Amino acid sequence: MYDNLFFIIVPYAVTIMAIVVTAQRYFKKPFTYSSLSSQFLESGELFYGSVSWHIGILAVFYGHLIGLLFPRQVLWLNGVPARLYLLESSGLLFGLLSLAGLVNLIIRRHTSARIRAVTSKMDIVVLLLLLTQVALGVYVAIFYRWGSSWYATSLVPYLRSLFLLQPDLATLAPLPLAIKLHVMNAWLLIAVFPFSRLVHMLVVPIPYLWRPYQVVIWNWNRRKIRGVAARPKPRPVATALPLSDELKPTNRPVTTR
Amino acid sequence: MDVRLQISMVFHLDKCIGCHTCSVACKNVWTDRKGAEYMWWNNVETKPGTGYPTKWEDQEKYKGGWERKNGQPELKMGGRVLRVLNVFHNPYMPKLDDYYEPWTYKYEDLLNAPEGADQPTARPISMVTGQHIDIEAGPNWDDDLGGSPVYAANDPNFSALTEEQQAELFEIERLVFFYLPRICNHCLNAGCVAACPSGAIYKRGEDGIVLINQEVCRGWRMCVTACPYKKTFYNWSTGKSEKCILCFPRLETGQAPACFHSCVGRIRYLGGLLYDADKMLDAMNAQDYNLVEAQRDLILDPFDPEVREGALRNGIDDATLEAVRRSPVYKYVKEWKLALPLHPEFRTLPMLFYVPPLLPVMANTDAGTYDTANDELFAPIEKARLPMQYLAKLFSGGNVGEVSYALKKQYAVRLFKRLETVGDMDAATVKQALHEVGMTEGEAEAIYRLTSLPTMDERFVIPPSHREEAMQMLGDDFLLDRGEAGLGLRDRPARGA
Ligand code: HEM
Ligand code: SF4
Numbered sequence: 186m187y188d189n190l191f192f193i194i195v196p197y198a199v200t201i202m203a204i205v206v207t208a209q210r211y212f213k214k215p216f217t218y219s220s221l222s223s224q225f226l227e228s229g230e231l232f233y234g235s236v237s238w239h240i241g242i243l244a245v246f247y248g249h250l251i252g253l254l255f256p257r258q259v260l261w262l263n264g265v266p267a268r269l270y271l272l273e274s275s276g277l278l279f280g281l282l283s284l285a286g287l288v289n290l291i292i293r294r295h296t297s298a299r300i301r302a303v304t305s306k307m308d309i310v311v312l313l314l315l316l317t318q319v320a321l322g323v324y325v326a327i328f329y330r331w332g333s334s335w336y337a338t339s340l341v342p343y344l345r346s347l348f349l350l351q352p353d354l355a356t357l358a359p360l361p362l363a364i365k366l367h368v369m370n371a372w373l374l375i376a377v378f379p380f381s382r383l384v385h386m387l388v389v390p391i392p393y394l395w396r397p398y399q400v401v402i403w404n405w406n407r408r409k410i411r412g413v414a415a416r417p418k419p420r421p422v423a424t425a426l427p428l429s430d431e432l433k434p435t436n437r438p439v440t441t442r
Numbered sequence: 443m444d445v446r447l448q449i450s451m452v453f454h455l456d457k458c459i460g461c462h463t464c465s466v467a468c469k470n471v472w473t474d475r476k477g478a479e480y481m482w483w484n485n486v487e488t489k490p491g492t493g494y495p496t497k498w499e500d501q502e503k504y505k506g507g508w509e510r511k512n513g514q515p516e517l518k519m520g521g522r523v524l525r526v527l528n529v530f531h532n533p534y535m536p537k538l539d540d541y542y543e544p545w546t547y548k549y550e551d552l553l554n555a556p557e558g559a560d561q562p563t564a565r566p567i568s569m570v571t572g573q574h575i576d577i578e579a580g581p582n583w584d585d586d587l588g589g590s591p592v593y594a595a596n597d598p599n600f601s602a603l604t605e606e607q608q609a610e611l612f613e614i615e616r617l618v619f620f621y622l623p624r625i626c627n628h629c630l631n632a633g634c635v636a637a638c639p640s641g642a643i644y645k646r647g648e649d650g651i652v653l654i655n656q657e658v659c660r661g662w663r664m665c666v667t668a669c670p671y672k673k674t675f676y677n678w679s680t681g682k683s684e685k686c687i688l689c690f691p692r693l694e695t696g697q698a699p700a701c702f703h704s705c706v707g708r709i710r711y712l713g714g715l716l717y718d719a720d721k722m723l724d725a726m727n728a729q730d731y732n733l734v735e736a737q738r739d740l741i742l743d744p745f746d747p748e749v750r751e752g753a754l755r756n757g758i759d760d761a762t763l764e765a766v767r768r769s770p771v772y773k774y775v776k777e778w779k780l781a782l783p784l785h786p787e788f789r790t791l792p793m794l795f796y797v798p799p800l801l802p803v804m805a806n807t808d809a810g811t812y813d814t815a816n817d818e819l820f821a822p823i824e825k826a827r828l829p830m831q832y833l834a835k836l837f838s839g840g841n842v843g844e845v846s847y848a849l850k851k852q853y854a855v856r857l858f859k860r861l862e863t864v865g866d867m868d869a870a871t872v873k874q875a876l877h878e879v880g881m882t883e884g885e886a887e888a889i890y891r892l893t894s895l896p897t898m899d900e901r902f903v904i905p906p907s908h909r910e911e912a913m914q915m916l917g918d919d920f921l922l923d924r925g926e927a928g929l930g931l932r933d934r935p936a937r938g939a
Contacts, residue, residue, distance in 0.1 A: 215657035217938030219681035239530045298571040307939040390639030398636035403647035
């Protein structure tokens with residue numbers, strides 16, 4: 186009964202809410218999308234906290250994602266003990282790294298008066314949920330070993346069944362409480378996601394890697410409005426710093442929204 | 443030829459009285475808000491001095507601007523991959539304490555204190571934490587402290603001077619300082635734009651104003667490091683970066699920016715410049731000593747028919763061209779070569795230019811008496827208390843020729859007018875002075891007029907922005923688009939959760 190509520194109803198409810206609210210926030214309130222960096226107010230502690238937290242959590246996050254997308258390949262990989270040990274121990278290592286970073290971040294938020302001035306209630310909720318999540322994750326990694334393998338057979342089928350709209354708790358139901366709590370807390374995190382600073386992970390600036398350095402935006406196209414013939418096509422850009430200035434036949438600023 | 447328009451500025455340092463009216467005007471209009479208290483989009487610093495934020499010119503510390511790597515300009519803070527990796531913690535981010543902790547006073551204590559033997563006091567409290575602080579720094583903390591062993595002595599530009607020259611500057615008779623007002627330079631090769639991972643910072647094609655789209659900024663704060671002038675600021679409350687917007691809402695309606703308009707010394711000039719964007723790479727790649735010249739080369743002659751044709755081809759109309767022809771900036775920078783960019787060696791191609799100040803000269807201390815009178819009425823610039831190398835370090839990438847030319851020219855104008863109005867000069871001397879800088883009498887007169895007697899309309903020649911045409915074209919979307927420019931927000935700028 187409770188399993189149905191926590192592992193079927195809640196997941197669907199929070200996921201739909203997260204998608205709708207995140208999108209609506211992105212399009213209607215773009216100003217609220219920010220890393221909300223606090224480095225300006227406190228930089229030294231942040232280095233240890235933020236860097237180890239993000240390295241750890243990103244590795245663990247992508248580990249979960251790969252396990253979900255390619256369960257068979259992971260099982261095949263784990264067929265050789267040496268590879269299994271390597272995967273498991275590095276997973277644990279990254280988990281511990283993120284835990285250490287997170288604890289550092291929480292202590293920093295608590296002890297620095299300047300950081301307290303920019304800490305919202307939601308920040309506290311997020312940090313505590315993340316702490317619960319990571320602590321449970323590390324606990325599971327230590328006490329229920331070979332997670333990289335059983336994840337593929339116990340949790341992946343469950344998650345896939347949700348995705349295929351045919352919820353099936355058969356593989357999940359017999360799991361120990363700690364693992365179930367880890368899953369439940371994950372749904373809670375998705376619930377607070379759209380209302381918190383966590384949305385910053387959606388706006389990671391990857392296009393920057395190939396964007397021209399200089400950005401020029403015409404608010405309106407003067408040539409078009411004054412009926413001036415277009416400039417002959419510029420010669421192929423041979424400069425190191427091409428300008429992304431080509432007057433597109435548009436009257437809108439070339440910005441994302 | 444790719445002709446573009448840039449709204450540019452000239453600050454005449456010989457006229458700056460260091461009154462900070464500009465800073466206050468700007469503060470009242472733009473940065474009197476939570477999270478922006480510490481920001482001074484316009485500030486006036488004392489030189490020699492450490493400036494704001496402290497020692498901002500020391501790029502070994504702050505890593506701002508560009509440097510040439512393998513013959514190509516690259517941001518000093520590193521390449522783009524590094525920048526994306528550094529978002530978790532930016533190793534070169536200036537901190538609040540590099541500026542100062544903004545404070546106010548607990549005025550209510552003056553009224554609410556219980557009766558006692560002592561006068562109640564209003565203690566300073568931090569505007570960040572609300573707690574009591576001991577004030578240890580503030581804006582203009584080293585105001586007028588030229589010659590101070592604590593502040594002036596730490597001026598990064600002293601690296602251009604020999605030990606002896608530096609020591610001399612701290613002799614009491616030689617004490618010297620001048621004021622350096624600073625705003626965003628609205629650079630052509632802006633470091634902030636190049637460093638922004640989100641692409642939130644951009645140059646407006648129409649007038650070259652550099653803006654940060656508040657709705658696209660994600661607080662990765664790379665711009666704060668990349669701007670060598672430290673004129674992008676991180677708003678610790680909203681989690682967004684902000685900068686001088688050159689009062690574009692005022693410019694679009696034909697008014698000068700607030701700091702320009704309020705300037706008591708009337709040191710500020712504003713006008714359009716046409717430049718050739720195709721030549722930019724050459725200019726940012728030039729050798730240090732050649733940077734000023736290379737930047738001047740970018741600027742096009744608005745009277746040249748070919749330039750006019752190129753301008754028209756790029757949609758720049760005749761009304762704008764006419765304004766550029768009357769631009770005081772064009773005269774000071776290109777025609778007269780009097781105004782120079784600040785720290786061109788940062789290679790951002792800054793478009794704010796400074797007329798270097800004619801500094802006070804050495805007094806005689808013969809026989810124990812201190813005598814400021816000089817044999818000559820105006821002592822020549824060679825006798826200035828501040829070595830030319832210092833000014834060259836500030837304004838010409840170390841090229842002493844550029845600054846001394848600008849100073850000699852100002853000096854010649856003085857002699858020329860003295861001869862004309864008072865007549866106690868030797869005509870041959872004046873002629874020689876004019877000849878030395880290749881200046882005609884007509885030019886000397888024009889420089890004198892624009893320096894001393896300009897009207898408001900001569901100081902600010904604002905090219906029409908033709909928003910009426912933009913309006914026509916944008917139709918209903920007009921308001922939406924305006925919302926995306928600079929600080930023109932559609933929502934209350936509330937901090938994201
Ligand atoms: C994928 C790329 C990500 C990037 C580029 C990124 C970037 C950032 C940045 C720049 C900050 C601000 C640090 C500062 O104060 O200066 C931050 C803070 C934070 N990030 Fe991320 N992040 C990413 C992913 C994540 C993920 C996956 C999570 C959690 C699941 C996360 C959780 C947090 C939290 C909780 C904070 C606040 C830390 C604090 O100040 O207490 N981030 N992130
Ligand atoms: S001076 Fe202005 S345009 Fe130049 S890099 Fe700094 S903020 Fe950008």
